[in-house]
Amino acid sequence: MYRTSSAVLLLLLLQFLNSGVALENGLARTPPMGWMSWQRFRCITDCKLYPDECISERLFRRHADLIASEGYADAGYEYVIIDDCWLEKERDKKTNKLVEDHKRFPSGLNALADHIHNRGLKFGLYQDFGTHTCAGYPGVINNMQLDAQTFADWDVDYVKLDGCYANITDMAAGYPEFGRLLNATGRPMVYSCSWPAYQEDSGDEPDYESLKKHCNLWRNWDDIDDSLESVMQIIDYFGKNQDRIQPHGGPGHWNDPDMLLLGNYGLSYDQSKLQMAVWAVLAAPLIMSNDLAKVDSRVKAILQNRDVIAVNQDPLGIQGRRVLVKNDIEVDVT
Numbered sequence: 001m002y003r004t005s006s007a008v009l010l011l012l013l014l015q016f017l018n019s020g021v022a023l024e025n026g027l028a029r030t031p032p033m034g035w036m037s038w039q040r041f042r043c044i045t046d047c048k049l050y051p052d053e054c055i056s057e058r059l060f061r062r063h064a065d066l067i068a069s070e071g072y073a074d075a076g077y078e079y080v081i082i083d084d085c086w087l088e089k090e091r092d093k094k095t096n097k098l099v100e101d102h103k104r105f106p107s108g109l110n111a112l113a114d115h116i117h118n119r120g121l122k123f124g125l126y127q128d129f130g131t132h133t134c135a136g137y138p139g140v141i142n143n144m145q146l147d148a149q150t151f152a153d154w155d156v157d158y159v160k161l162d163g164c165y166a167n168i169t170d171m172a173a174g175y176p177e178f179g180r181l182l183n184a185t186g187r188p189m190v191y192s193c194s195w196p197a198y199q200e201d202s203g204d205e206p207d208y209e210s211l212k213k214h215c216n217l218w219r220n221w222d223d224i225d226d227s228l229e230s231v232m233q234i235i236d237y238f239g240k241n242q243d244r245i246q247p248h249g250g251p252g253h254w255n256d257p258d259m260l261l262l263g264n265y266g267l268s269y270d271q272s273k274l275q276m277a278v279w280a281v282l283a284a285p286l287i288m289s290n291d292l293a294k295v296d297s298r299v300k301a302i303l304q305n306r307d308v309i310a311v312n313q314d315p316l317g318i319q320g321r322r323v324l325v326k327n328d329i330e331v332d333v334t
């Protein structure tokens with residue numbers, strides 16, 4: 001009796017402590033799962049030379065279909081996210097709105113959103129807080145309200161906001177402001193912030209309380225590359241800095257070590273298991289970036305491993321910690 005009530009009290013206390021700090025849009029209660037174009041397809045825009053790889057509506061339709069038909073959706077993968085290089089180089093002259101590349105997205109983003117939604121999946125889109133995206137397309141800085149509304153009008157469910165060509169000092173106010181504008185549209189959109197990665201790069205410690213309040217997930221550090229070395233560097237960063245990072249992950253607000261590399265060229269079968277296991281323990285977003293038509297069946301089984309995914313998707317959302325590093329052996333617990 002006594003035990004039960006103190007457990008309930010503790011839970012209530014935790015809920016009380018949590019309210020007020022987290023972004024209360026009801027989204028990303030467990031780490032988001034999905035697929036994103038960047039790591040595998042980067043900024044390939046030549047659809048003549050690379051018809052299956054270029055950043056185009058075909059690529060995203062193809063991947064929405066594969067997520068639904070190849071068992072990924074059943075395993076929990078949900079968001080289909082367009083990364084950089086989807087825009088025309090200029091805004092619309094009359095309306096000043098963002099415009100999708102007409103040649104590569106001839107049906108428009110609403111049609112693509114419908115295609116994704118019709119498969120029971122959700123639609124994610126990339127933009128940048130600065131004057132330009134990292135690849136040089138127009139950013140949101142001077143048009144934040146218009147762009148937030150345009151995202152809502154396109155039926156977007158997830159926004160990744162990068163931080164190239166921006167003043168890092170402005171981010172502490174600017175990222176929360178864009179989040180408020182997304183909220184003001186009335187359309188629930190997961191908000192992924194790249195702001196701390198830029199601060200960390202410039203030697204400033206990120207403001208985790210503000211991140212929790214304004215973002216559903218945030219990129220803590222460097223971009224991942226298709227190699228074991230890159231995976232190990234990220235693991236080491238999260239291990240070494242866990243005292244200031246780990247406590248801030250939780251339902252609705254996640255630390256993000258970047259995409260899953262599985263199914264590409266850089267990781268062996270065993271190394272693929274390593275990334276999946278550590279990302280699961282870190283309560284990391286599980287965002288694949290690969291060509292789903294080319295993932296071999298053994299790697300596919302890792303990506304869809306129900307037990308590993310259950311660790312990652314635990315409703316309590318407690319991020320695991322590194323407890324021991326000895327002679328190149330690392331132990332992480334969740």
Ligand SMILES: *[C@@H]1O[C@H](CO)[C@@H](O)[C@H](O)[C@H]1NC(C)=O
Binds near residue numbers: 167169170
């Ligand atoms: C960045 O913004 C701050 C304050 O808004 C300003 O003082 C500073 O000069 C800006 N830096 C650059 C490089 O624009």
Ligand SMILES: *[C@@H]1O[C@H](CO)[C@@H](O)[C@H](O)[C@H]1NC(C)=O
Binds near residue numbers: 182186187188
């Ligand atoms: C906007 O924010 C309020 C207050 O946090 C929240 O209750 C609401 O669900 C949010 N709406 C959307 C669409 O995100």
